[in-house]
Amino acid sequence: MHELGVVFYIIRDVKEVAEQNQVEHVSSVVMDIGEVSTVVPHLLTDCWRWAADKEPLLKDCELKINTIEAVSYCGDCQQEYETVKFGKDCPFCNSHNTWLQRGNEVEINSIVV
Amino acid sequence: MDEVRIIEIKKSVFADNEKDADALRHELKGRGVFLLNLMSAPGSGKTTTLIQTINRLKDKIRVAVMEADIDGDVDAIKIKEATGVPSIQLHTGGMCHLDAEMTRQGLDNIELRDVDLVILENVGNLVCPAEFDTGSCANAMILSVPEGDDKPLKYPLMFSVCDLVLINKTDVMPYFDFDMERCREYIRQRNPKAQVIPISAKTGEGVEAFADWLLNEVAVWKTP
Numbered sequence: 347m348h349e350l351g352v353v354f355y356i357i358r359d360v361k362e363v364a365e366q367n368q369v370e371h372v373s374s375v376v377m378d379i380g381e382v383s384t385v386v387p388h389l390l391t392d393c394w395r396w397a398a399d400k401e402p403l404l405k406d407c408e409l410k411i412n413t414i415e416a417v418s419y420c421g422d423c424q425q426e427y428e429t430v431k432f433g434k435d436c437p438f439c440n441s442h443n444t445w446l447q448r449g450n451e452v453e454i455n456s457i458v459v
Numbered sequence: 460m461d462e463v464r465i466i467e468i469k470k471s472v473f474a475d476n477e478k479d480a481d482a483l484r485h486e487l488k489g490r491g492v493f494l495l496n497l498m499s500a501p502g503s504g505k506t507t508t509l510i511q512t513i514n515r516l517k518d519k520i521r522v523a524v525m526e527a528d529i530d531g532d533v534d535a536i537k538i539k540e541a542t543g544v545p546s547i548q549l550h551t552g553g554m555c556h557l558d559a560e561m562t563r564q565g566l567d568n569i570e571l572r573d574v575d576l577v578i579l580e581n582v583g584n585l586v587c588p589a590e591f592d593t594g595s596c597a598n599a600m601i602l603s604v605p606e607g608d609d610k611p612l613k614y615p616l617m618f619s620v621c622d623l624v625l626i627n628k629t630d631v632m633p634y635f636d637f638d639m640e641r642c643r644e645y646i647r648q649r650n651p652k653a654q655v656i657p658i659s660a661k662t663g664e665g666v667e668a669f670a671d672w673l674l675n676e677v678a679v680w681k682t683p
Contacts, residue, residue, distance in 0.1 A: 348555050348556055348587040348590065348591075350553075351554055351555070351556065351558070351587075351591075352472055355473070355475070355476070356472055358475070359468070359470065359472060359475070360468075363466060363468055367466055369466075373463070384586065384590065384616070434615065434648065434649070451471070452472050452473060453468075453470060453471050453472065454468040454469070454470055454472060455467070455468065455469060456465050456466060456467045456469070457465070457468060458463060458465050458466075459464050459465075459466060
């Protein structure tokens with residue numbers, strides 16, 4: 347829902363890294379996006395195209411997205427399960443004492459220059 | 460010749476915001492100003508609740524309000540007229556939430572040395588504001604009775620980041636299938652630490668308890 351805001355954050359971070367490394371053009375940015383991060387990949391790439399083309403550094407730069415599977419852990423039976431399929435309730439013991447292990451990432455993995 | 464190089468970054472895009480938010484909180488602690496981030500869906504009664512609460516607080520502590528909306532200034536004017544406390548309107552320019560930098564820009568327009576409590580009324584939205592740390596000292600949200608007792612199941616992140624949940628519009632409970640105990644249980648499942656206070660901003664029921672909660676939070680925050 348706030349993909350445009352996320353895109354502005356990405357652009358700011360990429361510009362900073364590009365400056366530190368004296369890079370003149372970035373050809374792609376690789377993102378790690380968790381399944382339950384609330385970021386919608388196709389909206390992110392749409393917003394990216396609109397905003398990135400306004401920056402000479404990022405003109406035609408492609409945004410690539412690696413999806414990170416969401417995994418939760420149950421504190422009671424100490425097992426891992428797929429968050430998207432089962433949500434907050436542990437499928438093995440029905441406990442609510444569960445928490446997300448991974449899948450909430452909105453990370454810049456790397457840039458290709 | 461074109462040479463391809465990969466630069467590893469491995470950094471959350473929210474990392475800078477979290478850093479800004481921590482810096483802002485640190486500064487507020489030093490100045491003895493408590494910032495409450497108040498969130499809810501549109502129409503849950505944030506502004507009416509604030510008016511009722513501020514009128515109970517304003518003789519005890521110095522309060523200011525920042526209203527964040529996509530556009531318009533009706534809320535800021537309403538607060539100023541009904542309570543007399545300083546109130547400013549922030550426009551997010553289409554954005555669905557506030558981040559720490561925007562919050563800081565808003566605070567720059569408030570005379571912080573004359574204030575004990577700043578209440579930030581975030582954009583009416585249960586999704587995005589939960590993702591962005593504003594630099595506030597505590598998060599609160601309002602869930603209103605007509606929205607349903609199952610809202611904690613639908614917007615778990617919002618409930619998991621809040622220190623306090625106000626359940627507003629208890630005066631219309633007889634007309635809705637809203638089960639207060641079930642709602643408390645759903646909130647507890649998502650966030651065992653969250654406090655819950657049922658209120659009616661219209662009749663004033665429970666507003667005193669919210670005002671007391673704020674007075675206590677402000678006092679604790681001001682203790683070095």
